[in-house]
Amino acid sequence: xxxxxxxxxxxxxxxxxxxxxxxxxxxxxxxxxxxxxxxxxxxxxxxxxxxxxxxxxxxxxxxxxxxxxxxxxxxxxxxxxxxxxxxxxxxxxxxxxxxxxxxxxxxxxxxxxxxxxxxxxxxxxxxxxxxxxxxxxxxxxxxxxxxxxxxxxxxxxxxxxxxxxxxxxxxxxxxxxxxxxxxxxxxxxxxxxxxxxxxxxxxxxxxxxxxxxxxxxxxxxxxxxxxxxxxxxxxxxxxxxxxxxxxxxxxxx
Amino acid sequence: xxxxxxxxxxxxxxxxxxxxxxxxxxxxxxxxxxxxxxxxxxxxxxxxxxxxxxxxxxxxxxxxxxxxxxxxxxxxxxxxxxxxxxxxxxxxxxxxxxxxxxxxxxxxxxxxxxxxxxxxxxxxxxxxxxxxxxxxxxxxxxxxxxxxxxxxxxxxxxxxxxxxxxxxxxxxxxxxxxxxxxxxxxxxxxxxxxxxxxxxxxxxxxxxxxxxxxxxxxxxxxxxxxxxxxxxxxxxxxxxxxxxxxxxxxxxx
Numbered sequence: 001x002x003x004x005x006x007x008x009x010x011x012x013x014x015x016x017x018x019x020x021x022x023x024x025x026x027x028x029x030x031x032x033x034x035x036x037x038x039x040x041x042x043x044x045x046x047x048x049x050x051x052x053x054x055x056x057x058x059x060x061x062x063x064x065x066x067x068x069x070x071x072x073x074x075x076x077x078x079x080x081x082x083x084x085x086x087x088x089x090x091x092x093x094x095x096x097x098x099x100x101x102x103x104x105x106x107x108x109x110x111x112x113x114x115x116x117x118x119x120x121x122x123x124x125x126x127x128x129x130x131x132x133x134x135x136x137x138x139x140x141x142x143x144x145x146x147x148x149x150x151x152x153x154x155x156x157x158x159x160x161x162x163x164x165x166x167x168x169x170x171x172x173x174x175x176x177x178x179x180x181x182x183x184x185x186x187x188x189x190x191x192x193x194x195x196x197x198x199x200x201x202x203x204x205x206x207x208x209x210x211x212x213x214x215x216x217x218x219x220x221x222x223x224x225x226x227x228x229x230x231x232x233x234x235x236x237x238x239x240x241x242x243x244x245x246x247x248x249x250x251x252x253x
Numbered sequence: 254x255x256x257x258x259x260x261x262x263x264x265x266x267x268x269x270x271x272x273x274x275x276x277x278x279x280x281x282x283x284x285x286x287x288x289x290x291x292x293x294x295x296x297x298x299x300x301x302x303x304x305x306x307x308x309x310x311x312x313x314x315x316x317x318x319x320x321x322x323x324x325x326x327x328x329x330x331x332x333x334x335x336x337x338x339x340x341x342x343x344x345x346x347x348x349x350x351x352x353x354x355x356x357x358x359x360x361x362x363x364x365x366x367x368x369x370x371x372x373x374x375x376x377x378x379x380x381x382x383x384x385x386x387x388x389x390x391x392x393x394x395x396x397x398x399x400x401x402x403x404x405x406x407x408x409x410x411x412x413x414x415x416x417x418x419x420x421x422x423x424x425x426x427x428x429x430x431x432x433x434x435x436x437x438x439x440x441x442x443x444x445x446x447x448x449x450x451x452x453x454x455x456x457x458x459x460x461x462x463x464x465x466x467x468x469x470x471x472x473x474x475x476x477x478x479x480x481x482x483x484x485x486x487x488x489x490x491x492x493x494x495x496x497x498x499x500x501x502x503x504x505x506x
Contacts, residue, residue, distance in 0.1 A: 020268035115403030141400035150368030151394035163420040
């Protein structure tokens with residue numbers, strides 16, 4: 001039976017892979033690298049480095065799967081997204097059929113933890129449901145970008161007995177959550193914290209970009225004081241590298 | 254300068270430690286094991302195994318720090334908890350002074366990730382604030398019990414663009430969160446999901462105990478159908494081993 005592995009490789013620091021991930025990397029015949037449209041050469045290079053560093057005495061191949069073009073002009077946006085996901089899953093499916101023998105082991109490497117704001121599990125479920133290629137799959141958990149961020153700031157996510165909300169930039173822009181004083185924001189391409197009334201809310205922010213890599217930037221403090229500094233640092237870093245991976249934690253006092 | 258390390262060692266599977274954690278374990282002179290009152294021999298044994306397995310050619314010591322008795326009869330509960338925390342931090346402080354030389358490196362090993370429902374960071378901040386023992390400290394992130402649970406069930410925590418709430422059993426007992434359809438429940442000693450109107454809410458549960466260890470139990474399905482099975486399995490396992498480490502994810506359909 002074909003086998004697929006979804007392997008969490010940590011948030012950026014190559015030493016943040018687990019021993020389980022290293023063992024699993026050494027069982028892989030084919031690594032599928034699914035393109036993000038806009039090429040993130042650095043991220044592809046980091047993945048290759050992880051393979052080179054941790055795989056010993058085993059032949060493996062790295063296969064690129066190009067993402068389909070996304071039709072951003074389509075009037076019905078959810079339908080366009082669904083069509084794009086379907087097309088993408090067919091490309092991965094075809095690649096599995098072409099590249100993986102009947103008993104081969106394939107893998108998809110995921111930054112951070114595969115359960116957190118990543119589409120790979122849903123992608124494989126979709127391919128399995130279609131039934132055109134039979135395979136088993138396993139998920140290897142990883143150190144999440146959230147854990148990496150909190151560790152560098154040496155700050156716990158929760159307060160004693162409290163709840164934590166993990167949310168997106170888009171949702172945060174609509175207001176600070178009511179049910180939690182500790183909020184982790186992912187997928188924020190536009191500094192959604194700008195929309196919060198930070199003076200009124202008395203919020204501390206713990207922000208980090210490229211956490212665990214040589215480019216790491218960490219900024220923390222009262223949002224009202226450091227918000228603008230984070231916006232500026234983010235814009236500069238993004239321009240310089242061409243892409244940014246960042247996350248932040250907001251704590252209401 | 255004295256140095257302390259807070260090291261996340263994963264959720265139970267000894268292969269779920271990161272390479273960074275292994276490197277860091279090999280810099281430690283003294284491991285402080287802070288007792289939980291009720292002795293969790295198995296957990297102490299697992300920590301010792303992790304040290305024995307991953308530390309090579311280095312002398313290290315393991316020092317037990319007994320937890321103070323907690324006065325559960327005190328009328329002012331928050332004050333009693335504060336007094337207990339203060340007493341506990343003084344014991345750790347004293348142990349650091351006694352056991353760690355001026356330039357020694359100590360460590361506290363934490364199950365899962367140190368930022369998630371663990372008190373070690375706050376404990377060290379408290380000791381540093383008092384100023385009786387000077388030290389630097391670092392946090393090494395780990396694979397959280399939440400990531401380990403989701404991986405074994407092969408289920409993402411969030412839906413596309415959705416929020417996730419991490420909360421406690423006590424809070425869940427007061428009702429299903431309004432701001433998120435995906436809820437992770439920690440620190441639940443009493444199956445708080447029993448209090449939810451599961452028929453009305455149409456919830457799936459993904460439960461796991463001792464995840465990643467040979468005792469692992471996984472149960473999932475519609476809460477209305479498997480809730481009682483989880484309660485029973487949990488009671489049996491807890492009786493047999495004397496303790497239980499479990500977590501679950503609730504997904505509203």
